[in-house]
Amino acid sequence: MEYVIEMNHITKEFGDFKAVDDVTFKVKKGEIHALLGENGAGKSTLMSILFGLYQAENGDISINEKPVKINNPNDANDLGIGMVHQHFKLVHNFTVLESIVLGKETTKNGFLKMEEARNKINKLSEQYKLKIDPDARISDITVGMQQRVEILKMLYRDNDILIFDEPTAVLTQQEIDELMKIMKDMTEEGKSIVFITHKLNEIKAAANRCSVLRKGKYIGTVDVSVTSKEEMSEMMVGRKISFVINKDECTSEEPVLKVQSLTITNKETKKDKVNNVSFNVNKGEILCIAGIDGNGQSELVQGITGLLPLTSGKILLNNEDVTKSSIRQKCIAGFAHIPEDRQKYGLVLDYSLKENAVLQTYYEPKFQKNGFIKFDAVKEYAKKLIDEFDIRSSQGEDSVVRGMSGGNQQKLIVAREIDRDPDIIIAVQPTRGLDVGAIEYIHKQLIAQRCTGKAVLLVSFDLDEVMNVSDRILVMYEGEIVGDLNPKETTVQELGLYMSGTKRSVYNEA
């Protein structure tokens, strides 16, 4: 069998730290090869070595069975290797055509010859069913479109080895399905694909083989068709993970949070980001607001918690009007908020763990006296949270939060918010960017809260999360609620239709 990529015994060290430790990685021609691993397992480092961004200390690389030395991305490009990065590297005010051609312009006497390029791109886009408008500006097209532009960029450069770094993170289910199909089409044309991910569903759906890394070490390569998700996840994490979340029914009909006709208008654009939204969250219920990012979910939550001013509408907590209350008053009344951007809103990154643990409670008598902070009490409290919620960091309660891992940062926020014994927990994207273990943990915590009679309002763009955790799903599209669904009765595909605005069941609770 012919290998297009052979990376033998690759080791990459940063100081004394081996990011990639004696990894051997081989990709056959014409296959989709998944590279699976948790955050920090070394996937990106390995691919960066292949793409010429890093030099390995040890090991050798062969491309198409010829030993090569890849010193920089240009070398990689010459060898036919292309990469779609997780964060697209596009110039916003360029057109699609300009973006694709950038760096590889055909010129004549110093003038651009765009027609040739346009023809080639049109041909490619037809061949691989990558529909694009070559004259649209990057800033005007959707994230999914931008990804197509990145893919076309690789194809335009005649790359045969394509690396996709977590390509589905930003896409809707429909777009993901489309991407999988495009990837398969490309392999049929003889291209080879490396697909970096930690989502097992997608590996199952698209990949032929899968190599697993864990903590920089190579664990093994398996044939996807004969390996179960559970087996792969065990390889990835090193222990068994349960995918089925056991939840007992404990929803009551008693509303904790009532949101009535909420409207939030953007000051600059004068557009209603949230348009006349009403719903209740009941005791013991996890209500999930699903939708594609940017359809008003963030504004809705910021409006409810008080970070954004409301244009109109009412908010009631336990039947008391808290519309006009300040953030602190809401906090005292029983709101807890796990914010969307944990580093921007949830934490003061340069404060220590213990200082962050009392971010909303530092002024309470148990933590201060006559304006002086009782550091001993704060320390004890932080220790308690660390023990109870298993927050790991290098220097315990004195660790500076900036230096903690994303998962532990999130655990700290969850711990702090839950420990305040609130009536409603509003969580936005609480598991974004976290590894499987941390996700599992946070889901368990949310469900545990629900079972003690709290209400949970969960905003998520991750359909697996939406389907698994929630008791009820509201779908938001362009600032309005367009669907009220029961997770047990709906499918991911149906959700996708609501999320893309194709389907709508008129919804009005009030």
Place this chain on the structure above:
Amino acid sequence: MKKLGIIALALMLILSLSACAKEQATDTPADGTAEIALITDVGTIDDKSFNQGAWEGVVAYAEEANKTYKYYKPSEKSDDAYLTSIDLAVKAGAKIIVCPGFLFEVPIFNAQDKYPDVRFIILDGNPHAGDWVPVVKDNTLSIFYAEEEAGFLAGYAAVKDGYKNLGFMGGIAVPAVIRFGYGYIQGAEVAAQELGLADGEVKVKYTYVGNFDATPENMAKAAAWYNEGTEVIFACGGAVGNSVMKAAETAKTKVIGVDVDQSAESETVITSSMKNLTKSVYDALKLFYDEKFPGGEIQVLDATVNGVQLPMENSKFEKFSQADYDAVYGKIVNKEFEIVGDQDVEGPKEIETQKVAVEEIN
């Protein structure tokens, strides 16, 4: 608390270095010793004014007599900083210290007691304790200048050269500036009489701008005067001159400089009403080394000792000649004119004039 020691440790590092430095310093004594020292006042050594004029005298004498010399710049404008610089100069072996300007009055009052073996020369000031009562000890020489005579020369020369619309822009109404101004009016009057001009034919606009700075306001005022027909302005107030020269350059008119020869400053400067700073410092230093230092004296240097002058070689007169200058200078030396000073009259209008009409502008 952990950060407590950040810079403390850094400082300790420096200190340990300087501990080594101390030994070094005693091994190799500073060879920057200087017998003749000058302390600058606020400005730089090349301020085209007091510092520079006095410094040139120091250099001239020291080069000629082969003495070591040096100038020191205080760290800030305060009496204590001046005194610290004097301390430093004494430490470096100064035997005589030149202090240009009245800012040194209080520091020298203290220094003359602190260093009885060191001689001090102060220009344009009297040592006092801050109460304006002059106390000139035996080791100190106070030098003043007869500004009214310098001003007289300037006014006389200007009118003799044919100017009839004159201006006087003083800085702040301090005695020295007032003396310049009064002398200027009287010089113009005498020249007008000699020329047989009609009464009031020579006009003098007279003001104190209230500062010694080059400011847009000063320039605007000068420009306005020039615009109203003033042909030459005697700019008598430090950097005020720069503003006036700027205005004159635009208006294609003339300026009379002050204190030192300012002809190099601008083409518009026809002459300068000079105090002979350089010569007076030179003379005082010579007296010191001839062991004839006139300690304890308050000297007023006038024309009889060549204390004031116009720099004729750099002047741009058309009619006023060297012979005219020598003649009038001789008369001043012989005290043929009774030139009134700041103590004699209340204001410029009080000066008796016939030919000259003074317009005082506040």
Place this chain on the structure above:
Amino acid sequence: MKHKLKFSLMNSSWGVSFISAAMAIFIGLLFGFIILLISNSREAVPGFFAILQGGFADGAKGIGDMLYNAIPIILTGLSVGFAFKTGLFNIGASGQFTMGAFVAIFIGIKWTFLPGHLHWIVALTGALIAGALWGLLPGILKAYYNVHEVISSIMMNYIGMYLVNILIVKNIHDKIKNQSLPVAKTAIIPKAGLDKIFETNNMNIGILIAILAVIVIYIILSKTTLGYELKACGLSPTASKYAGINAKNKIILSMLIAGALSGLGGGLLYLAGSGKYLQVVDILAPQGFAGISVALLGMSNPIGILFAGLFIAHLTVGGVNIQLYSFAPEVIDIIISAIIYCGAFSLLFKNIILKINKRSSRQEASK
């Protein structure tokens, strides 16, 4: 274990701050030495050591001069550093300093009806209040109208400077020297024998007041809920909003305190009885800008600022002493500026060290 030792200094936060401050100072000194070499290579070495020796060359008097020079810049440094901890760049220390100085002198000259032992205290308090008001205005503009404090406080610098010029001329003008009149003896800060100890007329209990200010600010920042709130606002305005902290109040309060510190600095300098008078000149008070360097070198930490202020004053005294060698006094200004300038890079070095550390700690965490 050996590995741990290697990084222990680099990992602790004070260690990082120390190393970066030391590096900044070292590079600044090196740069200064090069300038000395260029201007007079023969005496560069002794001259350089004279700078390093600074206030320690002259026994007690030298130290006294150093402390005198340090007082105003410690306070303006505190002012800038304190505001910076709250996320505000108080570039208006100069104006606040001048306002404080003026009010102190004004009270010192005019309010002679006050009993002697109260006079200087009232004058200093006046300086504090004047500075606070001058800081308050940019604070209000920032909090309620979102006017950037850098713009408004620069403007306040000029307004303060010209206003003080006008007020001096109208009220307390020494016409001959074009400066303020001398203050009454009772308004001079008591010397409490410090002038005897340090053998210089400059010294008074002002240095103790400055140290007290450092301690108070240190306690506010690190021990109180107010400090907790102020720092949170500075480090993350969004997170403090999320935490329900009233940022508007905190901005105003922070600028108020910062202004008060600068104003106090002005009062302390001009009531020191060192024969220094407020000049009627169109120049912004340089102490305000020196405060920015001091705050940067001290990394906005009050204790760091104390030592940074002393260090810069130490160099200033060294700069006077270097005149013993054959250097043009102007060269000294260049050298001191260069050292201060490089001192401002301490933050840069800190970031570099932290970056290196981050990399090495990532390895350790995964081991």
